[in-house]
Amino acid sequence: MQKNQIVEVEITDLSYEAMGVGHVDGETVFVTNALPGEIVKAKILKAKKNFAFAKIEEIVKESPDRVKVPLRQSVQGGLASLAHLTYDKQLAFKKRQVVELLKKAHLDDIEVADTLESPLKTGYRNKAQVPVRTVKGQLEIGFFRRHSHDLVPLEDFFTNDPEIDRVLVAVRDILREYHVPAYDEEKHAGEVRYLEVRRGVATGDLMVVLICLHKDFKGLKEVTDAISEIDGVKSIFLNHNPQKTNVILGKHDYHLWGKKYIDDKIGDLTFEISPQSFFQINSSQTPRLYKLAIDQADLKPSDMIVDAYSGIGTIGLSAAKYVREVRGVEVVKAAVKDAKNNARLNQIHNAKYYAGKAEELMPKWADEGLKTDVIFVDPPRKGLTPEFIDAAVKTGPEKVVYISCNPATLVRDIQLFMDQGYTNSLVSPVDMFPQTPHIECVTVLKRTN
Numbered sequence: 001m002q003k004n005q006i007v008e009v010e011i012t013d014l015s016y017e018a019m020g021v022g023h024v025d026g027e028t029v030f031v032t033n034a035l036p037g038e039i040v041k042a043k044i045l046k047a048k049k050n051f052a053f054a055k056i057e058e059i060v061k062e063s064p065d066r067v068k069v070p071l072r073q074s075v076q077g078g079l080a081s082l083a084h085l086t087y088d089k090q091l092a093f094k095k096r097q098v099v100e101l102l103k104k105a106h107l108d109d110i111e112v113a114d115t116l117e118s119p120l121k122t123g124y125r126n127k128a129q130v131p132v133r134t135v136k137g138q139l140e141i142g143f144f145r146r147h148s149h150d151l152v153p154l155e156d157f158f159t160n161d162p163e164i165d166r167v168l169v170a171v172r173d174i175l176r177e178y179h180v181p182a183y184d185e186e187k188h189a190g191e192v193r194y195l196e197v198r199r200g201v202a203t204g205d206l207m208v209v210l211i212c213l214h215k216d217f218k219g220l221k222e223v224t225d226a227i228s229e230i231d232g233v234k235s236i237f238l239n240h241n242p243q244k245t246n247v248i249l250g251k252h253d254y255h256l257w258g259k260k261y262i263d264d265k266i267g268d269l270t271f272e273i274s275p276q277s278f279f280q281i282n283s284s285q286t287p288r289l290y291k292l293a294i295d296q297a298d299l300k301p302s303d304m305i306v307d308a309y310s311g312i313g314t315i316g317l318s319a320a321k322y323v324r325e326v327r328g329v330e331v332v333k334a335a336v337k338d339a340k341n342n343a344r345l346n347q348i349h350n351a352k353y354y355a356g357k358a359e360e361l362m363p364k365w366a367d368e369g370l371k372t373d374v375i376f377v378d379p380p381r382k383g384l385t386p387e388f389i390d391a392a393v394k395t396g397p398e399k400v401v402y403i404s405c406n407p408a409t410l411v412r413d414i415q416l417f418m419d420q421g422y423t424n425s426l427v428s429p430v431d432m433f434p435q436t437p438h439i440e441c442v443t444v445l446k447r448t449n
């Protein structure tokens with residue numbers, strides 16, 4: 001296959017990144033937006049030694065599972081790269097991904113539950129970070145075309161809470177009105193790089209974060225005043241990111257106006273969330289995810305539990321009333337501060353949160369002789385480290401409840417726990433990210449000796 005060549009190909013599978021997979025003369029071709037069962041004419045965009053990437057020129061035979069997506073551009077941009085597949089088939093796709101990863105690791109004995117559907121299928125995101133650039137002489141918000149930094153202007157982001165889109169557009173208009181320059185990546189100049197908006201779904205509180213090249217710019221005061229007038233906005237920050245980098249946020253947040261956090265609820269607990277603290281993105285599904293995790297832990301009043309990778313303490317605090325003691329660890333200091341504050345706010349007195357790396361604090365606790373009954377872990381995509389797992393096992397938990405946002409590292413870590421005498425019989429995928437290929441799972445490892 002060669003660049004710009006048009007090939008006719010039958011799509012037989014979906015890759016974990018939701019690309020249609022087909023074969024031409026024994027070589028694999030990944031076709032954006034194509035679905036299994038379809039025959040497409042595709043144009044090769046990039047040809048490698050044994051595989052190529054392509055885009056659809058024409059659908060010759062269409063899948064009955066195809067959904068006509070109004071926001072074709074956003075889908076192509078990767079914002080919602082599974083939106084062209086019916087929701088039921090998205091759930092099946094996610095389950096199958098987990099089944100196949102387990103099979104590859106020779107763990108076919110482990111059952112995989114049907115993916116738990118999300119109550120909201122679109123408009124579910126309670127947080128958005130969108131790039132700001134100049135397009136045709138005008139400041140725009142939007143998304144970067146796949147594999148590029150070309151901004152495609154957009155007002156309806158499809159997976160965002162519609163209230164967030166309303167505020168994004170209102171802030172965009174204010175930046176235009178006050179002639180604030182958008183960031184220029186090539187020249188490393190201008191002011192506003194990204195806009196972040198978060199919403200407490202239970203309270204309606206909105207937070208706006210202007211992510212800027214400089215700490216201050218001409219007209220910032222006027223811009224802040226105007227943003228504070230937007231209906232529902234309760235908190236405004238400036239995040240300072242002076243670096244030449246693709247990383248969105250800089251280290252420092254400067255409080256510009258209003259509250260220093262927004263409030264939200266999970267179940268009957270209230271949480272205060274500051275700008276850099278992690279909070280589960282899909283508020284409609286979070287209580288269901290936590291319920292699954294806590295139910296499977298089968299907690300007892302005498303239990304000592306650990307909440308590792310705790311964020312602002314949402315899992316540990318949700319479990320606190322069922323157990324004797326909660327100990328949490330989280331690397332982001334602001335999140336630990338939030339966790340401590342959230343314990344106080346909800347009058348929970350049996351939970352302590354510590355700042356540090358889980359893979360460093362857990363071994364320290366194990367050396368100090370800590371004994372645990374249940375450990376909850378909720379790590380980022382790279383999963384756990386062997387040091388963490390060794391230390392966790394040393395504290396003797398009867399169960400480890402693993403919440404994972406990456407089934408590949410989950411399967412790897414299940415194996416490491418099995419090597420140390422733990423068993424696993426069921427992995428439950430939970431759809432936290434409808435319209436995207438992202439897969440969240442919950443599983444329990446049980447001690448056998």
Ligand code: SAH
Binds near residue numbers: 279280329330357
């Ligand atoms: N359990 C929380 C947060 C999960 S997200 C919730 O459900 O909301 C994962 C969290 O792990 C993030 O808050 C991130 O800051 C934190 N983290 C990342 N690396 C870490 C490490 N090495 N040690 C401890 N926490 C870490």
